[in-house]
Amino acid sequence: xxxxxxxxxxxxxxxxxxxxxxxxxxxxxxxxxxxxxxxxxxxxxxxxxxxxxxxxxxxxxxxxxxxxxxxxxxxxxxxxxxxxxxxxxxxxxxxxxxxxxxxxxxxxxxxxxxxxxxxxxxxxxxxxxxxxxxxxxxxxxxxxxxxxxxxxxxxxxxxxxxxxxxxxxxxxxxxxxxxxxxxxxxxxxxxxxxxxxxxxxxxxxxxxxxxxxxxxxxxxxxxxxxxxxxxxxxxxxxxxxxxxxxxxxxxxxxxxxxxxxxxxxxxxxxxxxxxxxxxxxxxxxxxxxxxxxxxxxxxxxxxxxxxxxxxxxxxxxxxxxxxxxxxxxxxxxxxxxxxxxxxxxxxxxxxxxxxxxxxxxxxxxxxxxxxxxxxxxxxxxxxxxxxxxxxxxxxxxxxxxxxxxxxxxxxxxxxxxxxxxxxxxxxxxxxxxxxxxxxxxxxxxxxxxxxxxxxxxxxxxxxxxxxxxxxxxxxxxxxxxxxxxxxxxxxxxxxxxxxxxxxxxxxxxxxxxxxxxxxxxxxxxxxxxxxxxxxxxxxxxxxxxxxxxxxxxxxxxxxxxxxxxxxxxxxxxxxxxxxxx
Numbered sequence: 001x002x003x004x005x006x007x008x009x010x011x012x013x014x015x016x017x018x019x020x021x022x023x024x025x026x027x028x029x030x031x032x033x034x035x036x037x038x039x040x041x042x043x044x045x046x047x048x049x050x051x052x053x054x055x056x057x058x059x060x061x062x063x064x065x066x067x068x069x070x071x072x073x074x075x076x077x078x079x080x081x082x083x084x085x086x087x088x089x090x091x092x093x094x095x096x097x098x099x100x101x102x103x104x105x106x107x108x109x110x111x112x113x114x115x116x117x118x119x120x121x122x123x124x125x126x127x128x129x130x131x132x133x134x135x136x137x138x139x140x141x142x143x144x145x146x147x148x149x150x151x152x153x154x155x156x157x158x159x160x161x162x163x164x165x166x167x168x169x170x171x172x173x174x175x176x177x178x179x180x181x182x183x184x185x186x187x188x189x190x191x192x193x194x195x196x197x198x199x200x201x202x203x204x205x206x207x208x209x210x211x212x213x214x215x216x217x218x219x220x221x222x223x224x225x226x227x228x229x230x231x232x233x234x235x236x237x238x239x240x241x242x243x244x245x246x247x248x249x250x251x252x253x254x255x256x257x258x259x260x261x262x263x264x265x266x267x268x269x270x271x272x273x274x275x276x277x278x279x280x281x282x283x284x285x286x287x288x289x290x291x292x293x294x295x296x297x298x299x300x301x302x303x304x305x306x307x308x309x310x311x312x313x314x315x316x317x318x319x320x321x322x323x324x325x326x327x328x329x330x331x332x333x334x335x336x337x338x339x340x341x342x343x344x345x346x347x348x349x350x351x352x353x354x355x356x357x358x359x360x361x362x363x364x365x366x367x368x369x370x371x372x373x374x375x376x377x378x379x380x381x382x383x384x385x386x387x388x389x390x391x392x393x394x395x396x397x398x399x400x401x402x403x404x405x406x407x408x409x410x411x412x413x414x415x416x417x418x419x420x421x422x423x424x425x426x427x428x429x430x431x432x433x434x435x436x437x438x439x440x441x442x443x444x445x446x447x448x449x450x451x452x453x454x455x456x457x458x459x460x461x462x463x464x465x466x467x468x469x470x471x472x473x474x475x476x477x478x479x480x481x482x483x484x485x486x487x488x489x490x491x492x493x494x495x496x497x498x499x500x501x502x503x504x505x506x507x508x509x510x511x512x513x514x515x516x517x518x519x520x521x522x523x524x525x526x527x528x529x530x531x532x533x534x535x536x537x538x539x540x541x542x543x544x545x546x547x548x549x550x551x552x553x554x555x556x557x558x559x560x561x562x563x564x565x566x567x568x569x570x571x572x573x574x575x576x577x578x579x580x581x
Contacts, residue, residue, distance in 0.1 A: 013040035014047060014072060014100050016108055024113040026149070027091055031084040031112060035098060039072040046071045051082040052097045052106060062097055062106065091116040091148075118151020118182070120144065122211045125187070129204075130218040132254055133194050139173065141188045141206040141213060145180035152179045157190035159204045159217060161197060167205055194219050199253065223256020225249070225277065225305035230312050232301075237350060238291050238318035245286040246303055246310065250277035260285045262303045262312075266294055291316050296348060319352020321345070321379065321417035328413070330492045331427045331461065333434045334406075341388040342415040342422050346379035353378040358389045360413040362406065366505040368413055368423060387415065408464025410494050412505060427461050427494030452485045453493050461493035473516050484538045491537060502533045520577070524549075552576055 020034040033051050049070050052062040066082040082098075091114050097106030123142040131137040139157050157174045158167040174190035192204070199221040206213045229247040236242040244262055261272040271287045289301070296318040302309045321344050328340040340358050356377050359368035373389055406428045414423025455467040458478050463470060467478060477498040487496055500517040503509035507526050511517060519527065528548050549561040552572050557564060561572060 014038070014045065015040055016098065016100065017077060019098055019108050019110065021096065021110055021112055023111070024115055026115050027089065027117050028086050030086055031089060031114075033066075033082045033084075033096065033098065035080040035082070036077050037070060037072045037080060037100070038077045039074045042074050044071060044073040047100050048102050049080050049082065050099045050102075051084065052099065053084070054095045054097075055092055062095075089114050115148040116146075116182075118145050118147035118149065118153075118180075120151065120153045120180075120208055120211065121146050122155075122206060122208055122213050124206055124213040124215055126215055129215055130220065131192075131194055132220045132222045133197060133199055134222055135194060137192045137194065137217065139190050139192060139204055139206065139215075139217075142185055143178055143180070143188055143208070144185040145182055148182045150179060150181045152177065153208050154178075155188040156207050157188065157204070158207075159192050159202055161202060163200070163202060165203075192217065220253035221251070223250055223252040223254055223258070223277070223279070224307050225256070225258040225260075225275070226251050226308045227260070227304050227310045230303055230310040232312045232314050235315045235317050236291055238294065238296065238316050240291055241288040242291055242314055243286055243288055244301070244303060244312060244314075245284055247282060247284050248275055248277070248305065249282040250279055253279050255279060258305045258307075260287070260303070260305055262287050262289060262301050264289075264294075265300045265302075269293075289314075296320060317350045318348050319346050319350055319354070319379070319381070320348035320419050321352070321354050321356070321377070322347050323356075323415050323417050323420045323422040326415055326422035326424060328424070329426060330494055331429055332406075333429050333431050334408075335392075335431045338391045338426075339388065340391070340413070340415060341386055343384055344377055344379065344387050344415075344417060345384040346381055349381050351378065351380045354418045356387045357416045358391070358413070359416050360406075360411050362411065366412060366501070368416075370416075389415075410462045425495050425497065427464070427492075429460070429464055453482070455479070455482050458482055458493045458496075462496075477517070484535075486539045488537055488539045496537050497534075499530050499534050502530050506530075506533060524573075524576075547576070547579065549573070549576060 015038040017036040017038050021032070025031055035049060037049070039045060047070055049068050050064050051066040052064050054062045065084050065088055068080060068082060070078060070080050072078045094112050094114065095109060096112060097109045099106045121144045123144070125140045125142050126138070127140070128137065141155060141157070143153060143155055145151055154175065154177045156172060158172040160167055161171050173192055174188070176188055178186045178188070180186055188206070197219050199219050202217040202219065204215050204217050226249050227246045228249070230244070231246070232244040233242050246260065248260055250256060255276070255278045257274060257276040259272045260275050261270055263270050271289060273285055273287055275283060275285055277283060294316045296316055298313055298315045300311060300313045303312050304310055323342050323344055325343045327342065329338055332338050344356055346352060353376055355374045357370045357374040359370050361368040362371070363369065373391060375387055375389075377385060377387060379385060408428055408430060410425055410427045412423055413426050414421050453461070455478055458481055459465055459467040459470055462478070463474065467475065470478070477500060481493070481496050481498065487493070497505070499519055500511055503522060503526065504511045507529060509522055509526060519530070522530065532548070547555070549572055552575050553559060553561040553564055556572070556575070557568060561569060564572065
């Protein structure tokens with residue numbers, strides 16, 4: 001606000017009636033002091049009016065900063081303005097005085113303040129300039145207006161990501177404009193993302209229009225676990241634990257925890273161990289691998305952490321007992337000694353000992369059961385031996401015999417190792433049927449040695465009963481075998497299997513013994529396989545009732561099934577199904 005000073009009396013009757021001046025001005029504004037002079041005399045007079053300033057309030061140090069020659073008539077007052085240009089002033093408090101006449105003393109005084117302009121002070125307040133790569137860091141600065149009145153300032157924050165000493169627009173993190181009153185502060189913040197920054201030191205800059213602050217951003221390598229010097233046994237016996245070890249080092253700049261994991265290419269199995277290491281720390285980790293479920297041969301594994309892996313391999317050694325050349329009776333007469341034998345060969349790569357068993361399917365589930373007839377055999381790699389069992393069979397339940405009583409029927413039996421088997425069929429008959437005999441049933445019969453067996457002979461050989469004594473389902477199956485004679489390769493009737501038996505024993509078809517067998521209920525592929533195995537039991541294909549898809553396709557179109565169009569394939573499938581009607 002302007003200040004007014006009241007009248008003082010000057011030379012020659014000149015009076016200063018009023019003085020007006022602002023109490024404060026900005027440094028870019030001129031200082032204007034306005035006077036009103038009155039001439040109390042009767043004649044016009046001319047005088048010098050001077051403005052004097054002192055920066056320390058000392059009247060003795062007043063300095064004239066502006067003068068003006070003024071003519072004042074006696075008729076009316078005269079207004080005078082004295083001006084001091086901005087470049088003559090600096091910020092601060094001033095005392096001023098006004099004098100009329102060149103030799104007069106100041107006649108009026110007052111004070112004026114030249115304000116301090118907006119002056120921005122920048123302070124880097126970044127709390128933590130050391131950060132682990134992959135995390136974000138906030139670069140902060142406090143901007144303060146140290147001036148006396150409001151001003152506007154722009155703050156720019158950038159990081160020299162390419163470390164070339166320059167700050168491009170692409171490296172700028174933030175640019176904000178702030179309007180601050182005198183004494184007001186504002187925090188400016190920018191976020192630096194370090195995911196794509198290699199570990200190292202990066203300069204950052206916080207700049208305004210007239211000041212700059214710089215700092216260093218240190219990006220650290222996160223905990224990173226590397227593996228080296230992986231070791232594993234070259235050979236390991238199946239069932240033993242293979243110890244695999246590896247040296248793990250944290251090559252990062254900070255502490256961390258990771259899992260050391262070994263994975264098998266052969267099994268869906270992993271073994272893992274958690275490891276915590278300080279920066280640059282090293283440790284050795286050992287993991288035991290269970291080889292019980294690994295097959296013989298070389299197995300590849302991968303061992304490592306989330307950031308580094310190393311391949312490792314080991315060879316699992318094991319014995320493997322193959323069973324071949326099974327020999328035993330096609331027909332066993334009750335009371336006879338049954339002799340079963342087979343060759344057992346160790347095809348593995350280490351010496352092994354296994355229990356070799358004779359098994360028989362006594363419960364008609366097509367899976368021969370062990371019944372205590374066994375022998376321990378030890379074989380070196382490549383070594384073979386002939387295993388022989390002599391067993392007395394009876395239909396009487398007695399402790400004198402090692403096996404359960406057997407009914408008069410056909411059984412699947414075989415010699416088994418822990419790894420393999422050899423099996424076939426055997427028919428159990430009464431002792432009187434050995435050389436022919438009689439029965440209290442509907443008549444008597446003997447097994448024919450001719451090219452064709454009768455229905456009774458087939459039923460006797462397979463089931464120990466006459467044809468009229470079996471169920472309708474069994475009769476139908478016996479009739480199929482009877483129609484397809486002669487048997488191939490000198491097979492006895494007891495060894496010839498029905499389609500139902502083949503489906504259960506060879507292809508695990510869900511067929512319950514004794515129930516009606518629905519051959520067409522099997523999937524097409526299984527039907528073809530079963531029919532092929534059934535046909536192979538006879539000397540000629542001329543009696544085939546069933547032709548495969550390819551056979552029908554070649555007979556009808558002269559090409560394989562897969563080469564036919566979709567519609568023709570559908571026709572072939574229909575023709576194939578018609579064969580079962």
